[in-house]
Each structure stands twice: as structure tokens, then as C-alpha cells.
Amino acid sequence: MNFQHLDIATLAAWLEAGEELALVDIRDPLSFAQGHIPASRRLDNDSVSGFLDETPAKRPVVVVCYHGHSSQQAAAWLAGQGLEAVYSLDGGFTEWQLRHPDRVEA
Template identity: 85%
Template sequence: MSFQHLAIPTLQAWLDEGRDLALVDIRDPMSFSQGHIPASRRLGNDSVDVFLDETPAERPVVVVCYHGHSSQQAAAWLAGQGLAEVYSLDGGFTEWQLRHPDRVEA
């Protein structure tokens, strides 16, 4: 299993249409608390087991990091855990915040 790349406009459209997906942010807790995409949840080593238990294998998962690099490794790992549809957000939170400053939650 592998992951796919996701462009920011696609994620924006999915969120706007209320698509059922899991949006996970793998940045450090402080960065996450200072700002994140609404509806996202922080995912770390301490919470990944619970996340995998709670998340149906068929639910799309979008992984967000700072710039879209670390999320690729995390997305590949999650896909390897049996999740069917895993995406890495290209440009990461940094690019999202630049394009959508009004769509950032602290």
C-alpha cells in the first residue's frame, strides 16, 4: 500500500463539501496548539494506536506536517497499517496558512 499526494485546493473542496475524512496533524504539540486546520487532530506516537483503533480502514486519511515532507513518511507508514486511502498534504500547514489564513484555528 502506498499514499497519494493531495493538493491544498482539493483538501479545501473536500472540507467544503463535508467529505468524511480523518485529518491528522503530525507537527509538535505547541505548533498544533498555536494554529491548525479546523477539524484536524494532532497525531503523535502517544496517540497513533488509538487513532488506528478508531479509524475505519476505508475512511480517507489526510496527513499534515509543516511543509509536506514528514507527512509523506507518516502517510506511507499509515498506509502500511492497513488504511486504504492515505494522503500527504502537499505544502503542509505552512502553505495552507499562507493560502487560507481565515481557515486556521488555534
């Protein structure tokens, strides 16, 4: 099982449509606190097992990092844990903030 790439426009459309998905942000705590995509939750080594326990395998999971690089490794790992639809956000939070400055929560 592998992850898929997701572009900013598709994520924005999914969020607008109210799609049920899990949005996880793997950036450091300070960066997350300073700004993140609304409805996202920070995921780290300490919280990942709880996340896996409470997330249905069929729920789409979108992984966000700074620029869309480390999210690929995290997405591949999550897919390997049995999640069926895992996406890495291309461009990451940096690109999201650039295109949707009004859709950033601190």
C-alpha cells in the same frame, strides 16, 4: 499499499463539501496549539494506536506536517497499517495557512 499526494485546493474542496475524512497533524504540540486546520487532530507516537483502532480502513486520512515532507513518511507508514486511502498534504500547514488564513484554528 502506498499513500497519495493531495494539494491544498483539493483538501479545501473536500472540507467545504463535508467529506468524511480524518485529518491528522503530526507537528509538535506547540505549533499545533498555535494554529491548525479546523477538524484536525494532533497525532503522535502516543495517540497513533488509538487513532488506528477508531478509524475505519476505508475512511480517507490526510496527514499534515509543516511543509509536506515528514507527512510523506507518516502517510506511507499509516498506509502500511492497513488504511486504504492515505494522503500527504503537499505544502503542509505552512502552505495551507498562506492560502487560507481565515481557515486556521488556534
